[in-house]
Amino acid sequence: MTAVKRARYSEGTVKIPAHVQSIEPFLAMEVMERAYEMERAGVSVMHLEVGEPDFEPPEAASEAARAGLVSGATRYTDSRGLHALREAIANDKAARTGVSVDLERVIVTSGTSPALLISLGALLESGDEVIVPAPHYPCYPNFVRFCGATPVSVAGDPEQGWAIDADAVRRAVTPRTRAILYGSPANPTGAVQPREVVEALAAVGPPLLSDEIYDGLLYDDVQVTSALAVSDDAFVFDGFSKRYAMTGFRLGYVIAPMPAVRTLQILQQNFFISASEFVQHAGLAALAQGAESVVLARGVLATKRELLIGGLRELGFRIPAPPRGAFYVFADARAFASDSKALASRLLEEAHVGVTPGVDFGSEGEGFLRFSYAVDEAVIREALARMAPVLAGIAR
Ligand SMILES: Cc1ncc(COP(=O)(O)O)c(C=O)c1O
CATH class of the missing domain: 3.40.640.10 (Type I PLP-dependent aspartate aminotransferase-like (Major domain))
Structure with a gap:
């Protein structure tokens, strides 16, 4: 076997400047990437963490x-x-x-x-x-x-x-x-x-x-x-x-x-x-x-929004300001935990539901979780059902 010559890197070769190092991970992506890892290991995950419409392009x-x-x-x-x-x-x-x-x-x-x-x-x-x-x-x-x-x-x-x-x-x-x-x-x-x-x-x-x-x-x-x-x-x-x-x-x-x-x-x-x-x-x-497809999407999303808001409120989340646009519910989760990253991680690992920690959206979002409803209604229902026992176990 021919030996492959590799470049040798000393520890100090690559220097990332401080202002670039201050860039924080995009937590929604981190949750999604961990969820994909779980899926590769055979676990089924309900994805409510990503900001991606599930409807088709025109x-x-x-x-x-x-x-x-x-x-x-x-x-x-x-x-x-x-x-x-x-x-x-x-x-x-x-x-x-x-x-x-x-x-x-x-x-x-x-x-x-x-x-x-x-x-x-x-x-x-x-x-x-x-x-x-x-x-x-x-x-x-x-x-x-x-x-x-x-x-x-x-x-x-x-x-x-x-x-x-x-x-x-x-x-x-x-x-x-x-x-x-x-x-x-x-x-x-x-x-x-x-x-x-x-x-x-x-x-x-x-x-x-x-x-x-x-x-x-x-x-x-x-x-x-x-x-x-x-x-x-x-x-x-x-x-x-x-x-x-x-x-x-x-x-x-x-x-x-x-x-x-x-x-x-x-x-x-x-x-x-x-x-x-x-x-x-x-x-x-x-x-x-594409105008017609936007109108259709909006109608479908409006129904899913009601389903998710109702379901989350039943589980004990507070939703002081329901969304008037986009396709996310930003829910106050402080009845369950003040650390949104830890709560999102528990929901992923124990309920197999991906959600985005509120702290991803600035420290002012701490204590909240973001749920996307641009997913199939069946996914919303299953996610709500999966979260119920885990949340019941940690309600404060
Ligand atoms: C508010 C907001 N702006 C910009 C983007 C990035 O969009 P694009 O796919 O056009 O780069 C996103 C994606 O989630 C978003 O939520």
């Missing part, structure tokens, strides 16, 4: 992706995205928000995540601060840290329906504040910020970075107020992962203020080149023909 989108692969739509595109797609996105966003959108402001990316990364990268330098109202999508503060800046948390109140407290945000502003980053509808709470809150946030001063990826997945006739409606300086993030169940296609976008567009284009050229061409064709098809 057939037209899948068909367009297949056709694109066959016809050779497999090249780099303009780094900002196909002109037709940027135009369709601008028109779609305008139709949903009632605000006209210049297609020049649209940069198409491989998912919403890269759009967040290049936008924060364009705005931040070491020592800067970004206000991130909590509970928040776990990755927001980590994007900020990766850019060498500091996330500044502002706690929300479930008794106020998790409405962001604009006065508290104002009090958190310092000369280093560069942006206010929030989602509406929000992950994990499902809160939809009322128009007066969005207006008050815009009046605080720094640009709004508004993640609207769950727009369209709404209940109780609630409407989303886009940051586009209240500010010309807003960065609005959106994508195809949630509304159209196209998570694995990796397609999203940012609608950026005009003065930032050229910089974002340059960052996109350098770091990602462009989103996949055939995937962009799928995005065009979803916008042209």
